[in-house]
Amino acid sequence: MTEIVYYVASSLDGFIAPEDGSPAWLAPFESSGIDYGYADFYDSIDAVIVGARTYEQALTFAEWPYPGKPTWVMSSRDLPAAALDVTVTGASPLVVWTQLERLGVRRAWLVGGGALAGAFQTVGLITEYQISFMPVLLGSGVSLLGERGVPAVLDLISSRTYPDGVVQGTYRCMATLSTPEEVDG
Numbered sequence: 357m358t359e360i361v362y363y364v365a366s367s368l369d370g371f372i373a374p375e376d377g378s379p380a381w382l383a384p385f386e387s388s389g390i391d392y393g394y395a396d397f398y399d400s401i402d403a404v405i406v407g408a409r410t411y412e413q414a415l416t417f418a419e420w421p422y423p424g425k426p427t428w429v430m431s432s433r434d435l436p437a438a439a440l441d442v443t444v445t446g447a448s449p450l451v452v453w454t455q456l457e458r459l460g461v462r463r464a465w466l467v468g469g470g471a472l473a474g475a476f477q478t479v480g481l482i483t484e485y486q487i488s489f490m491p492v493l494l495g496s497g498v499s500l501l502g503e504r505g506v507p508a509v510l511d512l513i514s515s516r517t518y519p520d521g522v523v524q525g526t527y528r529c530m531a532t533l534s535t536p537e538e539v540d541g
Contacts (some may be wrong), residue, residue, distance in 0.1 A: 371497035474504030491521035
C-alpha cells in the first residue's frame with residue numbers, strides 16, 4: 357500500500373510559508389549545516405507529489421530539487437514538465453494515489469503546499485507526518501493544512517531536537533474524527 361508522507365517545515369504558529377509563499381524564512385536554518393534528516397528521508401521515498409505554486413518555485417531553482425524521483429504536479433493549469441519524469445495532472449488526490457499504487461510506489465513525499473496537504477488529509481490519504489517545527493512565529497501565511505483539514509488523532513512515533521531549536525516530530529495518523537463530539541472526547 358502506498359504511504360503518503362507529509363514532510364514539511366512549520367513555524368510554531370502553524371504556517372509553512374509567509375503570505376507570499378516564499379521559502380526565505382527558512383534560510384537561516386538551511387545555512388546551519390544541519391540537514392534535519394533530509395538525506396535519509398529523501399532516500400526513503402519513491403515519488404514526489406507537489407502543488408502548482410511549490411512546483412513553480414522549484415522551476416526557479418538552479419537545480420531540479422527532486423532528482424531521480426518521479427514527480428506528480430497537482431494542478432488544473434497547463435504547466436510545463438521540468439523533466440521526463442514529471443507528470444502534471446488535474447486528477448483528484450485519490451486518483452493520483454491509485455496511480456502510485458499501480459506503479460508500486462511504496463512511499464511518496466507530499467511536498468506542498470498547505471491546501472494540497474489539506475486535500476490529501478481530508479480524504480484520509482496522509483499516513484505519516486514529519487513536521488519540523490522551526491523556532492519562528494510567522495504570524496500569518498500558508499497554513500499547514502490550508503483551509504481543508506479535518507480533525508484527526510495522530511500518534512507520535514519519534515521526535516528529535518536540534519541545537520538550533522528545531523523540533524522534528526514524526527506522527528502516524530490513527531483516526532480521522534468526523535464529529536465535534538469525537539474531537540472533544
